[in-house]
Amino acid sequence: MTTPVLTAKLDALPTTLDLFLAYDAGPLAVSLADGARRHSLSIGSGGSAIAAEYLARCRDTLGLGPTTVQTPMQLVTDYHDLSETDVWLFSASGDNPDAAAASQAVFDRKARKVYLVTRNTDGSAVRIVEGGGGTVHIVPVADPKDGYLATHSLMSSVVALLLACDGASRDPRGAAHLLGSLASRLTEMRDPAHRASIAARLSSLRRSDTVVIAGDSHLRPLSVLLDTSIWEASLCHVQTTDFRNLAHGRHGWLHHRQDETLVFALTGTDTRATWKAINDLLPPSLRRHAVDQRSCGRLDNALAMIDGLGIIEAMGTILGIDPGKPGIGEFGRAIYDDHSLADLAQALPPNVRHKRAAIAKSDSHDPADDPLHLIGRERLRALAEADIGGAVFDYDGTIVTTAGRYSAPDKEIADELIRLHKAGLRIGFATGRGGSAGEELRKILPADMLPSIPIGYYNGGHLRTADVDVDEDRAPADSAITETAAWLNERSDLFLCHSFKHREVQITVDMDKLRYPYRFPVDFEGCAPFAAGLVRIMGSGHSYDIVPAASSKLSVVQAIKAELPVGLEILCFGDSGSRPGNDHALLSHPYGISVGDVCGAANGCWSLFGAGSVGPEALLTILRALLPSDVGRIRVDFGSLGLDR
Template identity: 30%
Template sequence: MAKRSYFEEIQELESTWNDIQSHEIIINPPVNAELFSGCAYCIGSGGSIAIAKLWQLIFEDNHLGMAKTMTPYEFNQFDRVPDIVFLFSASGKNHDILQVFKSAALKGCKIVVFTVTANSALIRLAKSKPDQSVVIYPKVTTPKDGFLAVNSIVAMASVVGQVERSLFGQRKVEDSPVATAFKDHQDNIAFIKELNHGQAIQIISSEWGIPAGHDLETRLAESGVSPCFLTDPRNFAHGRFIWLETYRDCFVVLFGTPQSKPFLKRFIKALPEFITPYYICAPYEGLYGAVYCLTHSILIFSELAKVKALDPGRPVVPEWGRKLHSLRLSPKDTAGGDLSKTARDKRTQYPAFEMTFGGIVSDIDGTLLETENRFSGIGRDIGIEMNRLLHEGLLLAFATGRGKSALELLRNSISREFWPQIIVGLYNGTQIIRLDENLDEKLEPEWSSLQSIAFKVKEICSGIPRAELTIRQTQITVEGINKNQSAFIEQELSRAFGQGTKFMKLGQSGHSLDILPYWANKLNVLEKMNIFPKQNILGIGDQGQLGGNDEDLLGWKPSVSVGKSRPVSNACFWLGKDERLRGEQGMLRLLKAIEQVDGGFKLGIKIFDY
């Protein structure tokens, strides 16, 4: 382990901040803010806990959803599946974080990695799951830490700041919060030294000062410099003042920003005369306020260490401590256990296994057949299973982004006798037709905004090589684009139409971007099925992720996903979590597992027999 002097490391803080702020960061693949939304876990270990907390504040401040900061051990004790997991590791080699990545990947979570080390084990893991993970790191190299996280804290905070500006367009403050904190620290150093004599430290943090509270608590605990207590101003008032009354020589540190200043001033005024707290109030709100307070935490700690004549960057680590650090959690130590072995035991939590149904609504491309084979026809085995179920009385319906080609595809696989009872929702449910009907004779629905939207999409796509545009009465389809180009089109449409985007709907399929009227929905097919709502209907698709064109269908209860991306709905049974059971293979397994029972059909447990 590298052992650098803590007091040398802190001299590099300002240059570390400036280097990252003046260079671009890598976000691979590029993302927009919408893809970061949902229920989130922010996971860090040691010093990275403060950065995880900082990201939680940014995440919630930008209304992306609810977030919770936790350690890797806490994550392993939760048998819940968030929409997205944010991992924070400066070195990218923390074995606890690596294990969390593997566990989150198995659970099907979207994973975002923040690090400052480009060539690390964590980055390599993320690259092995390109459809599930995003990696974020700076282009420039940063100074190595000693025993404690020093420059990496400022570096990670700087990266987080770059991401916030990239996603949300937050204003950049010209003053360096690190330089400002250094100056203010020097102005108050005599006061700090006068107070710095206590036997324990009471840390009280508020708003954007909360990450600094976690940071100082971590430094004190990991160095042995002093015992400490961390809380917020109101929780402190619930009896925690007894410690200060009993041990009056404690050093009290408060972190806050302008928002909490009026209350903290009243808080300080209410303290007895024998308590003279050191109050750090950042001159900024938001990320810059947090970085200002974090820098103060690093500098205050250096003064505390000097009093004890310790260099925290060069501790004497006991052998038993090394043994503790090297311990690994096994699958049986976690709440979920071995996920591959517990899938069978967890099947009853999904409506797809609990509910009896009388019909199915299925997507086509990526579900009935592989996307790359969408012009080759439905597989013979799947055709056999569909006809078997139709003979047994199960009602089949289909919802697809396709038009006439979907009808031809289905007619080639399904016996003619069943065509009159099969409903097909073309163009993502905007045009409903029976399989025995002639599409050319059907009256097309109108989309009043089509022309203006199509004009703008043409303009955007003119600058995208290989983009192929198809305009239909109720659907604009862009093919030949990748995910980044698709996200770019979405952003440009949002800029062009503003609130008018509420009158359009965008859906990702395995091979295209569909722009649709706001009333487009694959669930429109259900209303036309003659058994609805008397009997349940099972939804099946592959694009149930946020923005996927099966998101609504797989949000239905009951539903099953055969896709490689985790569906948004936790109630949807994700069969495609196992790569062997995705797409056509997953659909075949599912159809074979449907059994006739009293009152309809059920999904049998033999779906797990593989």
């Protein structure tokens, strides 16, 4: 016997299968069914990557929705929001640095639901997932130490998913049937005559050969098992593809190296004819080994993985390598135990991921900038240490949601503004709106507050206190705005509905009235006042605002700053912090906080919570954290914000 370690593991697999006679797959079935009609991420590396692929196939057979399979590193280094995505993490031990990194990242990216499938109740990943409100599914194994290749842990994860999917299918075949089928295949795989037969069919294999695994896409779990195991055991070279991708250029390898190549064809009902067409055209001397797995369903894939383990054992026997203990370099354990991915996950809290996404969108990162996590940490430090004397708020998307901008602000927001005013905080508003903003504020704020609140209407173009009705006290007309309105009146080609709002110091164009909304700033370059630098254009969540070049929301900040003692800072809140957004200038300083978009400049606009909490919800959390200090100043109570991980 040349593979004593792997063979012993395979011979003992029935003991793990027996544990499933008493296994309750119900909770796992509920978790699977809960993901219906949603995208899921399935995460694993090494042997767990095989289980991750099997979940994808299981979800596909149940019609639950698309599944993307990734490694932990892909999960950590991606940064888009996962609030509509379920994430499944697979880790046998649940205690390696990459599993911990993935578990941290998935909560930072605000996944809808998080599930961990593991054999270990005490792993670091278990603590992170349970601590974050996720669900841990413990699967039974008879031998918790897999050895070098995943065997018992792989079998356990696959069988658990198979039984759970049967329960979730609403047309179950029954656990007894499924477990009986697996037991029969295990018996066949371990039969000496069968082992000898597989070895005989692969007897021409050499360590210098390349194994080309060309598979049915519905057999990805088996393809990944073979690819992973051949690589990890250093049996020979391996390349994995599907039949038609093989036909698109990869056949060149077969032409130039046919004497050094063995093709593994993994077929099923849908791809037998495809493989036959290719097989009939391949050179007769090219070695090939075909494995057919019928319908490639859940049970077929589970059986295929038992076959795959038998193939790896046979390859090891032929080549004189024990895949269960092939030997590794001294550096191997150090590489496996390296914490760099976990360190990276720690350096990417939600606000840093949010900023990374904005930088990626604009493709604008300056390599001279400090690392983002250091910049983000410094901004938090500056906010934590600031004595705050004032706060300036955008209105739409900040005080009220963009969708609910025609409704009054929530009472909770109003109550916090009143509390902070009584605590001595100077409050102002900077909005793209006209008189409607003041009208709404006069409904919710006490009359004695209003004369002390400056409002910069029309993006700061008309500054009045909140007690003044600007529909009665109108701003003088700006000639550049008047000329711009005339230009727009002549450009009906830009509109689906030729309509816009023209006020003395601002023009507002609703995006849904434009023929090509996102091209409008480019089209606008032909406007003479814009070309001359007399007006500028800014975007919000629903419209474009065209204002005189001198108009700025910062006029409200300056008005409050002039009345504050030296050393007191002004917080600024808005939601349109991207470079063309109408809150960009307001938010791009150390005390600016976005509750929506951020810009692509590392030292520009940032949020506190990332993309997960936005608008009035995020604002309310921050307002509640503004508390009087022991010396009578107002500071941000960071402990109440939930930013510590």
